[in-house]
Amino acid sequence: MDNGWPGFLDFTRPGNGPVDDNVYPPFIRFWKRYGRHFMKLLQVNLLYALITLPIYGWLLSVVNAHAAQSGGIVTLLGPLLLYFAMDWPAPVLVALVGISAVLLGPATAAMTSAVLDCAWDRPGMFWPTFWEGWRVNWKQSLPIGLLDVFACFATIYYMVDGDAVFGSLGGAVKLLWLGLALVYCLIRVYIYPIMVTVELPFGALLKNSLILALMKPWRPLLVVAVAAVLCGLCIVADIVLVPCFLYSFIAFTAAFLTQSPITGYLLCPEGGEAD
Numbered sequence: 001m002d003n004g005w006p007g008f009l010d011f012t013r014p015g016n017g018p019v020d021d022n023v024y025p026p027f028i029r030f031w032k033r034y035g036r037h038f039m040k041l042l043q044v045n046l047l048y049a050l051i052t053l054p055i056y057g058w059l060l061s062v063v064n065a066h067a068a069q070s071g072g073i074v075t076l077l078g079p080l081l082l083y084f085a086m087d088w089p090a091p092v093l094v095a096l097v098g099i100s101a102v103l104l105g106p107a108t109a110a111m112t113s114a115v116l117d118c119a120w121d122r123p124g125m126f127w128p129t130f131w132e133g134w135r136v137n138w139k140q141s142l143p144i145g146l147l148d149v150f151a152c153f154a155t156i157y158y159m160v161d162g163d164a165v166f167g168s169l170g171g172a173v174k175l176l177w178l179g180l181a182l183v184y185c186l187i188r189v190y191i192y193p194i195m196v197t198v199e200l201p202f203g204a205l206l207k208n209s210l211i212l213a214l215m216k217p218w219r220p221l222l223v224v225a226v227a228a229v230l231c232g233l234c235i236v237a238d239i240v241l242v243p244c245f246l247y248s249f250i251a252f253t254a255a256f257l258t259q260s261p262i263t264g265y266l267l268c269p270e271g272g273e274a275d
Helices: 026-036 038-069 075-086 088-119 126-195 202-216 218-244 244-268
Strands: none
Touching: 026 038, 026 088, 026 244, 038 075, 038 088, 038 126, 038 218, 038 244, 075 218, 088 126, 088 244, 126 202, 126 218, 126 244, 202 244, 218 244
């Protein structure tokens, strides 16, 4: 029925319906979903950055200490953190780093749960999804988060002082270490998306993450490459990247690229992967 109003003022007309961006190529679909959920991703990144800031500052202090000795460039956020924390008692700083390390795994699971809705274009509210991801997955994510902290610190420390520790074997051991670190990173790309999507025992979670990572390694390799580029950019722009984009963009990339394997082989195994 015509109510006499122009089309844009006729509130009785049906809308265009939900947006289906699956008709677009993956690259365009990635950026459409990222842009559509940008504010939600910004919120989750800021929250995650606040939780993990002590860990970031601790790792940054190791990198900056070596850079200062070598005459290298220190980051912007590093001196800022040092300025605010320089007069704090050492036990307080150690406690903050310890708490941040313990919370890293559950916070990553919660962030992944919220980011998964964005990358998979599923309806969901930010806060309920974030806290539900934390509550349900904190037991499995806790040891993985602690392993992440150990792996990051050990890798940074070894890359800085590995030759002095292992002597003439330093070069060979360094290559072996980097190879193991790469395999760990590939598995790590799948661990959290699988954890928040499928209820699996811890051993099965690691096993399926390894299988999917090795089945099509270009997917986790692309995520690792994106993470490496962003971490490299943090040398000159971490004061913007860390609170606003770094963590959520990496998590969004991982969730987007792992959707097809997880859906095809774990959620709908009879259908297989659909690219």
